[in-house]
Amino acid sequence: MKKIQQNKIMCSRWFQSLRNLICKEIEALEESSVKFKRKKWFRNPNGSENMGGGEMSVLRGDTFEKAGVNISTVFGSISTNLKGKIPGTDNYNKFWASGISVVIHPFSPKIPAVHMNTRHIITKKSWFGGGMDITPTDLKSKESERIAKYFHDNLKKICEENKKGSYKDYKKWCDEYFFLPHRNEPRGLGGIFYDYLNSKNWDTDFNFTKKVGKTFIDSYKNIVTRTKNKKWNEKDKDLQLHRRSRYTEFNLLHDRGTKFGLQTNGNIDAILMSLPPATGW
Amino acid sequence: MKKIQQNKIMCSRWFQSLRNLICKEIEALEESSVKFKRKKWFRNPNGSENMGGGEMSVLRGDTFEKAGVNISTVFGSISTNLKGKIPGTDNYNKFWASGISVVIHPFSPKIPAVHMNTRHIITKKSWFGGGMDITPTDLKSKESERIAKYFHDNLKKICEENKKGSYKDYKKWCDEYFFLPHRNEPRGLGGIFYDYLNSKNWDTDFNFTKKVGKTFIDSYKNIVTRTKNKKWNEKDKDLQLHRRSRYTEFNLLHDRGTKFGLQTNGNIDAILMSLPPATGW
Numbered sequence: 001m002k003k004i005q006q007n008k009i010m011c012s013r014w015f016q017s018l019r020n021l022i023c024k025e026i027e028a029l030e031e032s033s034v035k036f037k038r039k040k041w042f043r044n045p046n047g048s049e050n051m052g053g054g055e056m057s058v059l060r061g062d063t064f065e066k067a068g069v070n071i072s073t074v075f076g077s078i079s080t081n082l083k084g085k086i087p088g089t090d091n092y093n094k095f096w097a098s099g100i101s102v103v104i105h106p107f108s109p110k111i112p113a114v115h116m117n118t119r120h121i122i123t124k125k126s127w128f129g130g131g132m133d134i135t136p137t138d139l140k141s142k143e144s145e146r147i148a149k150y151f152h153d154n155l156k157k158i159c160e161e162n163k164k165g166s167y168k169d170y171k172k173w174c175d176e177y178f179f180l181p182h183r184n185e186p187r188g189l190g191g192i193f194y195d196y197l198n199s200k201n202w203d204t205d206f207n208f209t210k211k212v213g214k215t216f217i218d219s220y221k222n223i224v225t226r227t228k229n230k231k232w233n234e235k236d237k238d239l240q241l242h243r244r245s246r247y248t249e250f251n252l253l254h255d256r257g258t259k260f261g262l263q264t265n266g267n268i269d270a271i272l273m274s275l276p277p278a279t280g281w
Numbered sequence: 282m283k284k285i286q287q288n289k290i291m292c293s294r295w296f297q298s299l300r301n302l303i304c305k306e307i308e309a310l311e312e313s314s315v316k317f318k319r320k321k322w323f324r325n326p327n328g329s330e331n332m333g334g335g336e337m338s339v340l341r342g343d344t345f346e347k348a349g350v351n352i353s354t355v356f357g358s359i360s361t362n363l364k365g366k367i368p369g370t371d372n373y374n375k376f377w378a379s380g381i382s383v384v385i386h387p388f389s390p391k392i393p394a395v396h397m398n399t400r401h402i403i404t405k406k407s408w409f410g411g412g413m414d415i416t417p418t419d420l421k422s423k424e425s426e427r428i429a430k431y432f433h434d435n436l437k438k439i440c441e442e443n444k445k446g447s448y449k450d451y452k453k454w455c456d457e458y459f460f461l462p463h464r465n466e467p468r469g470l471g472g473i474f475y476d477y478l479n480s481k482n483w484d485t486d487f488n489f490t491k492k493v494g495k496t497f498i499d500s501y502k503n504i505v506t507r508t509k510n511k512k513w514n515e516k517d518k519d520l521q522l523h524r525r526s527r528y529t530e531f532n533l534l535h536d537r538g539t540k541f542g543l544q545t546n547g548n549i550d551a552i553l554m555s556l557p558p559a560t561g562w
Contacts, residue, residue: 066562182543182549183549245556248529248533249533249553252529252530253533253534253543262463262534268463268464272530272562275526275562276561276562277561277562278522278560278561279559279560279561280557280558280560281347281553281556281557281558
């Protein structure tokens with residue numbers, strides 16, 4: 001089998017096993033007996049052509065008001081309006097993309113919301129991309145600072161192991177990306193964001209992508225354990241709903257993934273899975 | 282005084298008195314003793330140039346979970362990125378705009394949400410625009426159909442009085458505008474939408490705009506009176522939050538006013554005043 005075919009299989013299998021791991025860990029942390037519900041979807045379900053698809057997993061519990069884990073592997077021809085806008089598509093119109101996307105909105109305002117996604121894309125070029133960021137309710141409290149420091153320290157470790165100096169770049173990319181220009185506010189307390197990663201060594205890049213996924217669930221598990229029994233009051237809840245309103249504004253007004261998904265007629269429920277369960281303006 | 286100066290004054294005064302009327306009627310319908318809170322804002326507050334501004338009125342009560350009424354009168358130079366995109370700005374870079382915008386989200390799912398706005402814009406050309414639309418919680422119930430019919434009948438009357446055949450056109454415009462393509466769903470049960478209205482008789486067009494405003498508050502007052510004491514249950518409330526999530530998606534993903542406001546660095550609180558007080562995905 002050609003190396004590229006093997007890579008595709010290894011990648012999509014990894015995203016599936018990471019999905020299984022994340023769902024298992026979240027279910028173990030969830031106080032109620034509620035489990036993730038799975039739903040498969042197919043691109044072009046009525047057409048004859050197989051264009052791939054994905055699987056959504058959503059849990060609506062007591063600890064986690066809404067936790068969503070999407071995996072998808074899609075492929076086919078690039079639509080004319082996107083041709084040339086994606087690397088390696090100037091004189092080439094096929095693509096393959098596989099990835100995982102996670103967004104968790106806990107019920108307690110003391111547990112931070114979190115987002116992670118990683119993906120591998122193949123056109124005439126190929127690359128990895130992804131990242132994660134954390135959104136505590138109160139962006140300015142000492143406790144949020146401590147949590148963010150722990151989250152960032154773990155990320156720094158894997159970034160620097162992979163490539164010296166990369167943490168600073170990926171952190172900056174994240175800060176710039178998860179920013180609401182119309183509010184002049186960050187969405188949360190950041191993390192890392194990277195794209196077009198291709199070191200010419202596929203295995204190295206794939207291993208980094210795997211570490212990002214594992215570090216995500218390990219870090220978040222510890223953060224949930226540390227915060228889940230903390231007392232909170234109505235003021236904390238109000239601030240959480242406010243934070244979520246900003247999260248929604250970001251995702252609908254600015255997020256590239258949302259725009260890309262809507263432009264390419266992606267699965268609407270999967271695209272908007274990230275939106276919070278209860279919010280308000 | 283030149284006719285155009287008189288028109289500007291008459292217009293902005295009308296929007297102000299309509300604002301006063303709407304706030305008075307909404308306060309009279311509100312069960313609690315909560316009143317509208319007013320907040321003025323200025324364009325370019327730190328600069329030396331007067332570029333106009335506006336006034337927001339927001340009521341957060343028991344009957345009306347959130348009711349917002351904005352008026353604004355703004356003027357100045359057109360930014361380069363908008364030049365030529367607005368009628369009468371090809372070789373002309375000044376504009377004047379005055380308008381009113383109303384969005385009401387009642388607490389009871391039995392009372393429909395409603396939106397209305399009207400405006401007058403002057404560049405090298407000048408025109409009126411506006412409209413209104415109604416969003417009952419359940420888009421398919423018999424009661425919602427009855428309410429929508431009453432709302433539409435009142436609109437049809439004033440449209441046809443002003444111009445034969447215009448109701449059909451304005452209704453169609455509204456249906457096309459307040460539509461969520463990514464959901465393949467309407468936002469609500471419609472109303473009217475019109476733009477670039479200039480019949481060459483300013484007084485006729487201004488009178489129509491005034492009638493739109495008065496018909497709005499008269500119709501909505503009757504609808505609130507008719508629905509405010511109706512019993513509702515948790516299922517109705519859940520459907521209301523669902524309806525509001527669609528409302529939010531429309532306003533952040535598609536609404537021209539939102540996009541225009543964000544592009545022109547408008548007042549962010551006024552632009553996003555339309556977003557619902559409690560919703561969820």
